[in-house]
Amino acid sequence: MGRFAVLAESFEHLSYPLGRLEPSDKGVFSEHRENFIFHRMSGELDAEMSISASDALSLHAALPVGFVFEGDSGFFLVCKTVGRQPSKSMPAAEKSEFCRAVVERLSALHSEGLGCGGLSPDAVEFSGKEARLLNPAKIFAANESDSLFFEAVSTLRSLVSKGFANKKELPALASLYLSTPACREAVFSYMREKKLSGLPHLVLSEAARKYAAYF
């Protein structure tokens, strides 16, 4: 099979660039002053699922507007981005805002019973106030076997390891994460399971600091 593109209503004009661009994972392009990004999908079904759930996930992730199939490369989801990818050269105040936005996004996802495997700075776009996942297909409905605590620890850890936060900021970010009942319950259940005592935000920030020792 050659190449085809499936595009949502009002994004049909993307057939022009998609007819000539060679898609690649995380490849970006612009059209009509709007920015788009490709994400490699394992198959057509995954791409269709992201499009059908776009309304529900548009608050948390870049808007999926279609997908393209290229015979040699496979399926790629096309998402509209509105922010920019964070960089280490951001001013300290902006880095701090970015970290808060990432933690708030994770907290919002967990509050809705959604998981994402943890948020890495590379996997989100930042609009100045809000952070959204670049790839909506990373979001899944969390069940009992998914550890939200692990996702929180992994997110805090990656913010530190990628140079967007320092270790002193971890307790404050952990407190921010714990601002919703679902997130508090995720940490409390981990503490009960491991028979840990102490303040939950300190347990969470300590786990992020000693990431390897915990997992």
Added chain:
Amino acid sequence: MELIGKPISQRQHLVLHGVKKVLYRDSIRRFIEKIAPKVSRIKLQVRSVKETMFYSIGGKKVKKFVFA
């Protein structure tokens, strides 16, 4: 000036010195006329849409473009 490729659809991709432009047939003619004195060789790269169809995914209307 040498023109490579035959316009076969309303939409053509014009490749000029590595810069791709998507133009309609009339625009291509005007574009060629405008740049003709400056270049000697223009390649028309055709990737036209050979088929389109409408359907819905999860209640969302989508349009499928099958490229030639």
